[in-house]
Amino acid sequence: MSPEDDKRKEIFIPLGLLCLAVILIAIKLFFPVMGEPENFSARFLLAILKFVSFSVVLIFEMWLCGQFEHPFIPFGRSLLQLFATAMIFMALSGIIVFLVGQGPSFWISIVIFLGLVGYFFNEEPMSALIAIFMIYSTNAVVEFLLVPFIKSFLL
Numbered sequence: 001m002s003p004e005d006d007k008r009k010e011i012f013i014p015l016g017l018l019c020l021a022v023i024l025i026a027i028k029l030f031f032p033v034m035g036e037p038e039n040f041s042a043r044f045l046l047a048i049l050k051f052v053s054f055s056v057v058l059i060f061e062m063w064l065c066g067q068f069e070h071p072f073i074p075f076g077r078s079l080l081q082l083f084a085t086a087m088i089f090m091a092l093s094g095i096i097v098f099l100v101g102q103g104p105s106f107w108i109s110i111v112i113f114l115g116l117v118g119y120f121f122n123e124e125p126m127s128a129l130i131a132i133f134m135i136y137s138t139n140a141v142v143e144f145l146l147v148p149f150i151k152s153f154l155l
Contacts (some may be wrong), residue, residue, distance in 0.1 A: 014083070017088045021092075022091075024088075025094070046150060054086055085117060089113045089139070096108050
């Protein structure tokens, strides 16, 4: 691979995915689903807090991997790729649920998620497995622990 291809894969594609995720999350703000606050400002605040929560939990998990002798090097590039994959997974799953329903959206999201992890972390299979676990656990912590706690204050 040429250095230009490496730069595109390491920086530009994750940044593009992050921008797409932000756009999809912004679109989803205008269409509340059951269980979300009715007020637009509360949904906006919840989306921002999810974004920040994902960031904090992923940084903590990457630090934890470094403590257990499996660092993601370089840290910034790996964090950008993990964060882009996690955010596009969260944004797409929300939009797909809204468009096609709960059943098929799970499988569509999983295929996209595994494709992105395979694309970004194809050099080392152990890093790909750890990345899958990190993103899944981040999603679980944010969606099942932090979001209900935040919603209790917003509703």
